[in-house]
Amino acid sequence: MKRLWFGVALMAVLLALGIFETMSMTKLTEPISDSLSQAVKAAQTAEWSQAEQLTQKAEEKWKTNWDFFSSMNHHGPMEEIDSQFARAEALLESRASAEFAACCARLAEMIRALGDAHVVNLRNLL
Amino acid sequence: MFLAYIRTIILYLILILVIRLMGKRQIGQMEPSEFVVTMLVANLAAIPIQDGSVPLLTGAVPLLTVLGLELLLAALSLRSILFRRLLCGKPVILIENGRILQENLRKTRITLDELSGHLREKDVLDPRAVQYAILETNGNLSVFPYPKEKPASAKDAGIQTRKQFLPVTIVSDGKLLSSNLKLAGKDENWVHKTLNAKGSTVSRTWLLTVDAGDQIIWYPREAGK
Numbered sequence: 143m144k145r146l147w148f149g150v151a152l153m154a155v156l157l158a159l160g161i162f163e164t165m166s167m168t169k170l171t172e173p174i175s176d177s178l179s180q181a182v183k184a185a186q187t188a189e190w191s192q193a194e195q196l197t198q199k200a201e202e203k204w205k206t207n208w209d210f211f212s213s214m215n216h217h218g219p220m221e222e223i224d225s226q227f228a229r230a231e232a233l234l235e236s237r238a239s240a241e242f243a244a245c246c247a248r249l250a251e252m253i254r255a256l257g258d259a260h261v262v263n264l265r266n267l268l
Numbered sequence: 269m270f271l272a273y274i275r276t277i278i279l280y281l282i283l284i285l286v287i288r289l290m291g292k293r294q295i296g297q298m299e300p301s302e303f304v305v306t307m308l309v310a311n312l313a314a315i316p317i318q319d320g321s322v323p324l325l326t327g328a329v330p331l332l333t334v335l336g337l338e339l340l341l342a343a344l345s346l347r348s349i350l351f352r353r354l355l356c357g358k359p360v361i362l363i364e365n366g367r368i369l370q371e372n373l374r375k376t377r378i379t380l381d382e383l384s385g386h387l388r389e390k391d392v393l394d395p396r397a398v399q400y401a402i403l404e405t406n407g408n409l410s411v412f413p414y415p416k417e418k419p420a421s422a423k424d425a426g427i428q429t430r431k432q433f434l435p436v437t438i439v440s441d442g443k444l445l446s447s448n449l450k451l452a453g454k455d456e457n458w459v460h461k462t463l464n465a466k467g468s469t470v471s472r473t474w475l476l477t478v479d480a481g482d483q484i485i486w487y488p489r490e491a492g493k
Contacts, residue, residue, distance in 0.1 A: 149339025156333055160270025214269055217321035259271075266271050267278075 163214055164260050170207050171257030174200045178250035182243045194234055197246065201227050204253070215256060223252050269329050276333040280304060288357060299356050299406050301345075305338050356405040363401035366414075376403055387411060433479035439463075442471045442489060452478050462486075 181196035204211075204227065212220055226249045233242035259266065283304040298306065309331060316327030345352040360372050362383060373383065383401075386409040392398055400412040422429045436452040437445055438459060449455060463469055463476070468488055475487040 143343075145339050146343030149336050149343060152332060152336035153340065156273050156329060156336060160273045160329075163269045213323050213325055215323065216326075217323075260269070262270060262274065267274060 164262060166210070167214060167257045167260040170203070170210070171253050174203050175250040175254040175257070177203070178246045178253070182246045182250070185239050185243045185246065188239065190234070190237060193242070197230055197234060200249075201231075211256070214260070219252065219256060223249065223256070226252065269325055272326060272329045273333050276330040277337065280308065280334060280337050283308065284355065288355075301338060301341050301355055305334055308334050359405060359410075360403045361400060362403050362409070363395055363398045365399060366396040368395055378403065383409075431481060433481050433483070435477035435479045435483070435485060437475070437477050439470055439473045439476035441474060444470050454478065 177196045177200035181193045181200065184190075184193035184196060204223070208220075226245060230242065230245045230249060233245055284300055288300050312327055312330045312334065316322045316324050341355060345355055360376050362369055362372055362376070362378065368380075368383070373380070383395075387393070387395060387398070387401070390409070390411040392411055392413060395401075397413050397417040398411055399414045400410075402410045402412075404410055436448050438448055438452060438454065439445065444456070444459065446456075449459070459470065459476070462484065463473060463486075466486055466488075468486075472489050473486065474489040475485065477485045
C-alpha cells in the first residue's frame with residue numbers, strides 16, 4: 143500500500159511541477175518577446191530612446207530569470223539568445239536601424255519559441 | 269519538463285505494449301514492465317551525463333516518471349488479477365503429459381529448437397519424460413518431469429534425515445553482528461566461549477554461523493587479510 147501511495151504522490155508532484163513549469167515559461171517569456179517586438183517598432187520609427195529602454199527591460203527580465211530558464215531548457219538556444227542580446231546592444235549604440243530591428247525580431251522569435259516549446263500541444267508532443 | 273513527463277508516460281506504455289506483443293521469449297528473467305524500466309532507465313540517465321548542455325531536470329523528470337509509473341503498475345498488479353494478466357500475460361503450458369502442445373508453441377512463437385534447448389538446460393533429453401513444461405510470464409521455462417523420472421528423494425528412499433535449520437550469521441568478516449545474536453538466542457559470552465574453544469577471537473573470525481540445532485560453521489580469517 144505504501145508503494146502505491148508513494149507512486150501516486152510522486153506522479154502528482156511531477157504533474158504539478160510540470161504544470162507550474164509550463165505556466166511559468168509562458169508567463170516569463172511573453173513579456174520579454176513583447177518588449178522586443180515593441181523595440182523593433184520603435185527602432186523602425188527612429189525612437190531610439192524608447193527602443194533602448196524596451197531592449198534593456200527585456201534583457202533585464204531575461205537575466206533575472208536566466209537560472210530558471212537554464213534549468214528548463216537546453217543551453218545551446220540560451221547561449222544564442224545571450225549573444226543576440228549582446229549584438230542588439232552593439233547595434234543600438236551604432237543606431238543601425240535595419241540590423242537592430244532584424245536582430246530584435248529574431249530575439250523576440252527565439253524567446254517566443256523557447257516559451258512555446260513547453261506548451262502542451264500535439265505538435266510538441268509528437 | 270511537463271512535456272518530458274507526458275512523453276515518458278506515452279513511451280513507457282507503448283514500450284510495455286511492444287514487449288507484450290513481442291512475446292515472452294525476449295524477456296529473459298524479467299516481467300515485461302521490469303524489462304521496459306531496465307531499458308529506459310539506463311538510456312534516460314545517459315542523456316544528461318553525456319551532454320552537459322542538457323539540463324539535469326530533462327533526465328531526472330523522465331527517470332522519476334518511470335519510477336512513479338513502475339510503482340503504480342506494480343501496486344495495481346498486486347491488487348487486480350485482470351490488470352496483472354494485461355500487464356504480464358499468463359503462463360502457457362507447452363508440454364502436457366509428455367505431449368508437446370503445438371498450438372501453444374505457435375501462439376508463443378517458440379520454435380522446437382528453442383524448446384529442446386530449454387529442456388536440455390533442465391537436464392531433460394526426452395520431452396516424453398516431461399509431465400508439464402510451462403512457459404512463465406518472465407520467459408523462463410518451468411519443467412516438471414514425471415515423478416518416476418525424477419531422482420529419488422530421501423523420502424522416496426525411506427531415509428530418515430536430520431532436521432534442517434536456517435543458519436544465522438553471528439560474526440562476519442571479523443565483526444560481531446549483535447542483532448543476529450538475539451535472533452539466534454545467544455549472547456556474547458557464548459560467542460567468546462565458542463571462539464576460545466577454537467583458539468580464535470571475533471576479530472580473527474571470518475565467518476561464524478549457528479542454527480537452531482546448535483550446529484556451528486566457523487571459518488578463520490586468512491593471514492594478512
